[in-house]
Amino acid sequence: MDFLLSLVYSAMDRLLPLAFAEPTFMKRAILAVLFVAPAAAAVGVPLVQFRMAFFSDAIGHSAFTGVALGVILGIHPLLTMVAFGLFVAYAITMVKGRTGLSPDTVIGVFFSTAIALGIAIISARKGLTRNLQEYLYGDLLAISGAEVIWMAALFLGVAVYLFFAFNRILLLGVHEGFARSLGVRGRMLEISFSLVVALVVTTAIRAVGILLVTALLVVPAAAARNVARGAAEAFWIAIAVSLASGIAGIAASYHLDTATGATIVLFASAFFALTAAFRLARGDVS
Amino acid sequence: MNRAASGIIALFAVSLTALLPPIPARAGAGELRILASFLPMYIFTLNVVGDAPGVSVDLMLPPSMGCPHDYALTPGDMRKIAAADLFIANGYGMEEFLGAPVRKANPRIRIVETARGVPPIREAEGGHDGINPHTWVSPRNAIIQVRNIEAALASVSPRNAGAFRRNADAYAARLAVLAGEIESASARFGNRRIVVFHNVFDYLARDIGLNIVGKIEETPGQEPSAGEIDRLVRAIREKRAAAVFWEPQYPRRLAEMIAAEAGVPARVLDPLSTGRAATDAYEAVMRENLRTLTEVLGK
Amino acid sequence: MNGQTAPFHTLEIRDLSVRAGGMEILAGISADIRCGEVTALIGPNGAGKTTLLLAILGLVPFTGEIRFCRAEEHGKGTPRIGYVPQRMDLDRNAPMTVLDFFALSSQKYPVFLGRSRKSRAEAKSALDRGGAGHLIDRPLGRLSGGEMQRILLALALRDNPDILLLDEPVSGVDVSGEELFCDFLDQIHRESSFSLLLVSHDLSVVTRHADRVICLNRSIVCQGATTEVLTPENLSAMYGSGARLFSHGEADGHGHLHGERRG
Numbered sequence: 001m002d003f004l005l006s007l008v009y010s011a012m013d014r015l016l017p018l019a020f021a022e023p024t025f026m027k028r029a030i031l032a033v034l035f036v037a038p039a040a041a042a043v044g045v046p047l048v049q050f051r052m053a054f055f056s057d058a059i060g061h062s063a064f065t066g067v068a069l070g071v072i073l074g075i076h077p078l079l080t081m082v083a084f085g086l087f088v089a090y091a092i093t094m095v096k097g098r099t100g101l102s103p104d105t106v107i108g109v110f111f112s113t114a115i116a117l118g119i120a121i122i123s124a125r126k127g128l129t130r131n132l133q134e135y136l137y138g139d140l141l142a143i144s145g146a147e148v149i150w151m152a153a154l155f156l157g158v159a160v161y162l163f164f165a166f167n168r169i170l171l172l173g174v175h176e177g178f179a180r181s182l183g184v185r186g187r188m189l190e191i192s193f194s195l196v197v198a199l200v201v202t203t204a205i206r207a208v209g210i211l212l213v214t215a216l217l218v219v220p221a222a223a224a225r226n227v228a229r230g231a232a233e234a235f236w237i238a239i240a241v242s243l244a245s246g247i248a249g250i251a252a253s254y255h256l257d258t259a260t261g262a263t264i265v266l267f268a269s270a271f272f273a274l275t276a277a278f279r280l281a282r283g284d285v286s
Numbered sequence: 287m288n289r290a291a292s293g294i295i296a297l298f299a300v301s302l303t304a305l306l307p308p309i310p311a312r313a314g315a316g317e318l319r320i321l322a323s324f325l326p327m328y329i330f331t332l333n334v335v336g337d338a339p340g341v342s343v344d345l346m347l348p349p350s351m352g353c354p355h356d357y358a359l360t361p362g363d364m365r366k367i368a369a370a371d372l373f374i375a376n377g378y379g380m381e382e383f384l385g386a387p388v389r390k391a392n393p394r395i396r397i398v399e400t401a402r403g404v405p406p407i408r409e410a411e412g413g414h415d416g417i418n419p420h421t422w423v424s425p426r427n428a429i430i431q432v433r434n435i436e437a438a439l440a441s442v443s444p445r446n447a448g449a450f451r452r453n454a455d456a457y458a459a460r461l462a463v464l465a466g467e468i469e470s471a472s473a474r475f476g477n478r479r480i481v482v483f484h485n486v487f488d489y490l491a492r493d494i495g496l497n498i499v500g501k502i503e504e505t506p507g508q509e510p511s512a513g514e515i516d517r518l519v520r521a522i523r524e525k526r527a528a529a530v531f532w533e534p535q536y537p538r539r540l541a542e543m544i545a546a547e548a549g550v551p552a553r554v555l556d557p558l559s560t561g562r563a564a565t566d567a568y569e570a571v572m573r574e575n576l577r578t579l580t581e582v583l584g585k
Numbered sequence: 586m587n588g589q590t591a592p593f594h595t596l597e598i599r600d601l602s603v604r605a606g607g608m609e610i611l612a613g614i615s616a617d618i619r620c621g622e623v624t625a626l627i628g629p630n631g632a633g634k635t636t637l638l639l640a641i642l643g644l645v646p647f648t649g650e651i652r653f654c655r656a657e658e659h660g661k662g663t664p665r666i667g668y669v670p671q672r673m674d675l676d677r678n679a680p681m682t683v684l685d686f687f688a689l690s691s692q693k694y695p696v697f698l699g700r701s702r703k704s705r706a707e708a709k710s711a712l713d714r715g716g717a718g719h720l721i722d723r724p725l726g727r728l729s730g731g732e733m734q735r736i737l738l739a740l741a742l743r744d745n746p747d748i749l750l751l752d753e754p755v756s757g758v759d760v761s762g763e764e765l766f767c768d769f770l771d772q773i774h775r776e777s778s779f780s781l782l783l784v785s786h787d788l789s790v791v792t793r794h795a796d797r798v799i800c801l802n803r804s805i806v807c808q809g810a811t812t813e814v815l816t817p818e819n820l821s822a823m824y825g826s827g828a829r830l831f832s833h834g835e836a837d838g839h840g841h842l843h844g845e846r847r848g
């Protein structure tokens with residue numbers, strides 16, 4: 001693995017001979033963003049379609065509790081964070097639609113319960129808060145080679161999943177009953193999609209932190225929706241925005257001494273403002 | 287709602303009260319109750335009290351908590367404060383929570399700021415009135431703090447003044463031996479330039495002549511930006527610092543990454559804000575720190 | 586022609602019931618939807634009309650039986666069912682063109698990798714059949730109500746269904762649009778032999794285009810040939826007493842249901 005990484009690093013030196021890309025830790029940060037940002041944006045396109053931004057936020061915040069569980073159980077917090085996120089995603093999806101409550105409410109209940117559990121755990125075992133800061137704001141600069149590999153694997157996994165499921169997911173988003181009448185297995189897709197979202201969210205937290213992770217999924221997709229006329233356009237514009245924001249954000253944070261995760265999200269927001277202005281100028285009926 | 291359900295809920299609510307922790311009994315007449323703010327203060331106080339009769343020592347912040355930066359008092363803490371006669375604090379701004387709420391909880395509690403007398407290191411940033419509060423990490427300062435504890439205890443419990451003095455003398459002597467060991471070892475250090483995580487070791491560095499060329503978190507709690515990390519790495523290389531030291535209370539990833547980037551070793555130094563609550567813990571930890579420093583700097 | 590053999594088929598519904606949330610939405614429905622016929626499903630709000638469609642589609646759990654019978658093999662076979670949902674439930678803001686919409690259900694690979702020539706050709710011919718070929722590259726959000734209706738119909742017809750279910754196809758469409766639509770529906774229906782089950786509030790549509798009528802109000806109030814079924818007694822039983830059918834005439838007719846509803 002290390003050998004593979006050092007090959008990649010020397011390739012990056014040749015392709016990207018810029019000041020901000022020179023230190024090795026910056027190269028790792030760039031690689032991490034190159035894998036995570038497009039995965040987040042690609043998943044973000046159907047996410048926005050399904051109005052699942054709040055769901056994504058709930059998974060992000062539940063990661064806080066997942067980490068706390070790992071620390072008190074003595075298991076690596078990264079593993080428990082992902083496992084707990086998957087669990088919450090599955091639970092929310094199964095409960096949604098089974099009760100008479102709106103999805104918003106169901107998510108709100110799980111969200112608050114998860115956070116309350118996390119806070120209770122933290123307060124009972126004082127001193128854990130130090131460990132959590134890197135999860136709140138992201139730890140992109142201290143990312144390890146192993147995490148970069150995991151992110152590459154996630155990127156591939158998301159690509160494969162979307163290759164097979166994208167059409168059906170979009171169809172489900174346009175009209176659920178109609179999609180199901182065409183043979184789309186709605187429940188299966190709902191569950192698998194929410195699990196994939198949970199994987200992407202818990203991984204992206206390492207890059208931008210819990211507070212900003214939803215932005216990484218939602219903002220590029222939203223920016224794309226402003227100007228895209230077709231499904232393929234929306235998809236690729238979202239990915240382009242996320243990549244551009246990622247690289248520009250890293251470079252800018254290096255030169256301006258700002259927090260990297262936040263800078264990336266600010267660039268994505270700038271792109272959103274740009275496409276929104278463009279749409280207004282074009283005179284579309286919203 | 288049916289009766290069975292309300293019955294069960296009432297039963298449940300009542301049984302929850304059984305989980306409430308007991309309120310600490312008031313001190314018996316004549317018993318001196320001492321509350322120490324965090325671990326080092328607790329250890330020093332234990333050593334001074336020894337087995338003097340009618341004195342109890344309690345620790346407020348749990349030993350896993352660490353430096354009380356930004357600590358907020360819990361109801362359990364307020365109960366302990368209400369029941370204590372004497373509060374042993376570090377001072378110099380370390381216990382920022384010692385304000386009006388404490389006075390209200392216990393108007394007659396006497397607060398001892400044990401760092402008084404230690405020549406303060408001023409710092410430009412860091413919110414504690416511009417003074418670095420981490421005085422106890424240098425054994426010479428620890429002796430001053432122990433003597434302050436002894437004086438406070440003796441004035442509140444004159445009966446035991448003799449015992450306190452004997453215990454403090456013995457402990458101060460051990461600390462002096464420790465200080466001597468550290469000073470003679472450090473005289474032999476080849477490279478005195480180090481990088482630390484935050485400003486915890488400034489007093490030790492001053493006393494044994496270490497040169498802190500960079501801190502990972504200049505402001506405690508504020509993660510460094512990409513540019514700051516890069517500049518720190520360059521500084522380590524240019525100034526040929528010997529090592530990067532992390533602390534057990536903070537995540538080590540960042541320190542290890544910076545050390546790897548700069549090509550120097552990463553080691554742990556423990557300022558004893560967390561750890562074993564035992565009477566010899568301070569000396570044991572400091573000797574371990576000395577071993578680490580000698581290993582890395584002794585060339 | 587749809588080129589499919591086995592022209593005679595029937596959808597047999599036997600004693601179908603749907604329960605949800607402790608309530609019985611449909612009770613003991615038995616009906617036949619016959620090949621080549623237009624059957625209208627009418628009833629007041631909350632009667633369970635959409636639910637019956639969803640049950641036929643297999644989208645809600647039900648007790649009872651639904652059998653699809655071809656003449657040669659009684660009780661065997663799975664029908665191809667086309668479904669045109671009520672327009673208002675659709676998400677019109679999705680960044681998607683009409684072609685995208687078609688390709689989503691006809692293409693193996695995802696649309697973000699492009700749409701195949703085959704998809705485009707299939708979509709074009711299906712749309713042309715619905716008189717909407719020019720709309721192929723239009724974003725869904727830019728379609729008018731009537732245009733969206735044609736798109737959905739074209740998509741439902743694309744795979745040559747045995748049964749076509751339409752849920753309130755003309756609600757929200759203006760009078761002339763509705764007429765165009767119904768005439769168009771007549772025309773394509775004459776060309777193929779699919780069965781058409783049409784949910785409608787609009788009884789003028791029903792009287793002019795349906796062969797059979799099922800009156801539904803949680804259970805079947807009446808069913809049979811249109812002329813026999815739409816009597817004042819049956820209308821009262823469903824919509825309340827005093828309900829009568831008014832019509833403004835054949836040519837520009839737009840039937841309204843007047844009268845008070847009770848209970």
